[in-house]
Structures are given as structure tokens and as C-alpha cells.
Amino acid sequence: MGRARDGLMNLQLKNKNALVCGSTQGIGKATAFLLAEEGANVTLIARNEEKLQAVLAELNACQFERSREQRYSYLVADFSNPIELKKVLENADLHFHILVNNTGGPAGGPIFDAKIEEFESAFTQHLKCNHILVQALVPFMKTQCFGRIINVISTSVKQPLDGLGVSNTIRGAVANWSKTLANELGEFGITVNNVLPGATQTERLNQILNNKAEKTGKSFDKVAQAMKNSAPAKRFAKPQEVANAIVFLASEKASFINGINVPVDGGRTKSL
Numbered sequence: 001m002g003r004a005r006d007g008l009m010n011l012q013l014k015n016k017n018a019l020v021c022g023s024t025q026g027i028g029k030a031t032a033f034l035l036a037e038e039g040a041n042v043t044l045i046a047r048n049e050e051k052l053q054a055v056l057a058e059l060n061a062c063q064f065e066r067s068r069e070q071r072y073s074y075l076v077a078d079f080s081n082p083i084e085l086k087k088v089l090e091n092a093d094l095h096f097h098i099l100v101n102n103t104g105g106p107a108g109g110p111i112f113d114a115k116i117e118e119f120e121s122a123f124t125q126h127l128k129c130n131h132i133l134v135q136a137l138v139p140f141m142k143t144q145c146f147g148r149i150i151n152v153i154s155t156s157v158k159q160p161l162d163g164l165g166v167s168n169t170i171r172g173a174v175a176n177w178s179k180t181l182a183n184e185l186g187e188f189g190i191t192v193n194n195v196l197p198g199a200t201q202t203e204r205l206n207q208i209l210n211n212k213a214e215k216t217g218k219s220f221d222k223v224a225q226a227m228k229n230s231a232p233a234k235r236f237a238k239p240q241e242v243a244n245a246i247v248f249l250a251s252e253k254a255s256f257i258n259g260i261n262v263p264v265d266g267g268r269t270k271s272l
Helices: 026-037 049-061 082-090 116-144 165-188 203-216 220-229 239-249
Strands: 017-021 041-046 072-076 098-101 147-152 190-197 261-264
Touching (some): 026 049, 098 116, 116 147, 116 190, 147 165, 147 239, 165 190
Parallel strands (some): 017 041, 041 072, 098 147
């Protein structure tokens, strides 16, 4: 996962501590590796400890340059259980300068057919747990006059996506929560921004493509190609390409970027 040194962005994240949610796969994992490569101390957080241990071992085995002080660790928490998350945070060192909120999206399907429980579950995992993390981490950020909160959401914030009714709804709620936070925390040197991935090569995308193939009777490959063709780039994003935007927003160089949505979608979103 580690990139060659000539690919380094030189964002000067040495001595910065980052907490990365959903970091055992996909965009979260790519972000954790890039933050580490840029010099940050990285703490992974997810629900599967076995997978966390595997990613931690990968991080420690990476060949990119690493200072003696740089350290990696993990926390185990299930975001479907906010009370458990609170307990985990109560027993953790919360000296984090950077928070990357990144949680897997809700199951697909038309919004009309969605059960109330689906909305409640998604609201808990995405907004409640984001809020718990922010309330726990912001006090330290204020003492440092530096904080970066990056929420990985979806381009559905700008343009609802067909067949993702619950996701479209919850992503919009998180985006407005984020903008409100940006307005409140900016004076403390804390920025809050959203990264909106388009179709990205992750397990989540495979699930969406499989569901669409089953419902339409088309092959997986045909459904995938149609989705690729919907973007001017005519391909899917790599998780590392989304991570590039996240890690830049986590840096000092993004100090005056606050309260915005950044699509990383190859130009697919029709609105500005």
C-alpha cells in the first residue's frame, strides 16, 4: 500500500495524530497508509479486531521512510453500538489532531421500500457516531489551535443516486451536520470538510454492482461498464485517489479550506 518516496506530497504531518475510521479496507485503509507515509501517527478504528491486526502488521512492514517516534495502533469499536464506542473512547488516549469519519454505506434499495429501522441504523452509524467522535476529540484540537475533521460521504450529497434511498438521505444529514460544525469550530483552527467519492473500487461498489445486476438481469460486467461510462473519466476511482484528497485536507496546506464538499468522482456529478 505504501507509495514510493517520489510520490510523497510533503504535507508535513510529522507529530500529528490521526484517527481513521473504517480503516481495514477500501478508502479508509488507503487513507491510513497515506497519512502514515506523510509522517502522521495513525490509529485505526473498526469493529473487526482480526482485520485491524492484519492492517497494523501491513503498516509496520511498509518500506516508506519512518521516524523513530512514529507509531501506529488500533481501537476496536462497532459503530452500530454508540454506547460501546463511547466506552472505547473513554479508555483511549484522545490526543488526535485529525479525524477521518468513514463508515460503510447502508444497503441499497428504493427509498419508498425502506424500513424505519434502516433509517435508524444508518443515522446511528453515520451521524450519531460521528458526533460522539467529534465531541470526544475536539477539546484536544482546541488546545492545539489545530484540528482536521474529514467526513467521507458520497456524491449523493449533490445529486441523489438511483437505488440508494437510505444512503442519499443519511449522507445529506451528515453533510449539513458537517457544515454547521465548520461554522462553529473554524475560529479554533479546526476545519471540517467532506470528501464525496464517486464509484470507487471497493467492496461496497461490488455489492452495489451485484445488486443492480440481479435486479436488471444484466451481467456484472455490463452493469460495471455502464457505471464507468457515466463519468467523463470512463473508469472507477482507486481508493488511493480518494485518499489523496482526504490527506491533503488533513494538512496545514488546507488551513483555509473549510465547510466544503469535495467530489472525487472523475467528473460524474452533473452539478457544480
